Amino acid sequence: MRNFEVYETKERVLADNDAAAAEVRSSLEKKKVFLVNLMSSPGAGKTTTLLRTIAALKDTYRIGVMEADVDSDVDARTIADTGVRVIQLHTGGSCHMDADMTKRGLDEMGTDGLDVIFLENVGNLVCPAECDVGAAKRVMILSVPEGDDKPLKYPLMFSVSDVMLINKIDVAPVFDFNFELAEKRAKELNPEIQVFPLSSLKGDGFDAWIAWLKNSIEEWRKQV
């Protein structure tokens, strides 16, 4: 018989995180605040996507943004220019946001008077996928320059996301990216995933994503 506790660090951390995420989710449902966890590789276009999404939604909803980065506040400055409420979260070297960090970020920013909050996660296709932060929806961006093989290499991200935005379609002519194949590979992992090819820089394809997002917010508000 063991006379000591065996502490399975990673499993325990993830179990603790799931409990914290459930608390965040339940608390936001009570307040009717819709949280989106936005994830992608570095440079796939999270901030540009947010800017255009905010522009499309801000007459309908009161929006807040939490910008998570290992360092710097360049994205928070950019978002602040839109006039929405924004907070910069530094993850202290951590490569992803967890539920407890999200809760502290929400407490610090304040959720009163907000309808929709976007969490721009750290640019990383691996670790953020493992960590439920308590969001209503998980949205990931795959950008055309990254290649259509990413679902094969980073399967968890595509498995856990509600939406895959295929961004930077405006530069598709100079890349060898197979849209059908990317969608097929993502749907093999996650048949329910919604796929929207778009250009956050130019605006092409954006309407379908915004329509889906508005509809999701409204459906969610009826249920909570």
Added chain:
Amino acid sequence: MRNFEVYETKERVLADNDAAAAEVRSSLEKKKVFLVNLMSSPGAGKTTTLLRTIAALKDTYRIGVMEADVDSDVDARTIADTGVRVIQLHTGGSCHMDADMTKRGLDEMGTDGLDVIFLENVGNLVCPAECDVGAAKRVMILSVPEGDDKPLKYPLMFSVSDVMLINKIDVAPVFDFNFELAEKRAKELNPEIQVFPLSSLKGDGFDAWIAWLKNSIEEWRKQV
């Protein structure tokens, strides 16, 4: 007084890793095997860069490649077609290679009869930067579509790397990427970093990187 041990997981893990990395490095120096740790975001062009680098070096050196991925073996298949020795490492969900995983990969592949080994790390700008694997040189790729602001957001990667390859210069005309600014930002973090803009797909700029690499291998061989 405490009657139990306090185990600082992360610090202990990193201290253990440094010791393991020192062992890997010392063992490879004895065998005169030059190990390159190749790191980048997903889709920045690690495999394409490796293919062209192998083509340029394989008449001079006997080359091995370790392909690290969370899942899949697509890159190992591509590399195997070049005829060099290659092994696929699955990281079991881990978002980066550590020194112990590298040691086990080297043991499994075998280093006898090799002069140069490339470790293609997991696509990630955060975690691989924290983990010394015992390589002679650390090489990171920033691709043009990711943007020139990445040194601000992921500073550690730029701080610990010996080389920054700025890849995909062939598509620079369709992106708003400031080469001087990217280099300035990287050098503010790491004045010694070598910067080579190139296109691994088309070959532009590749000669300077290959010349630097060959020279580094020869200098290293004289010292060890």
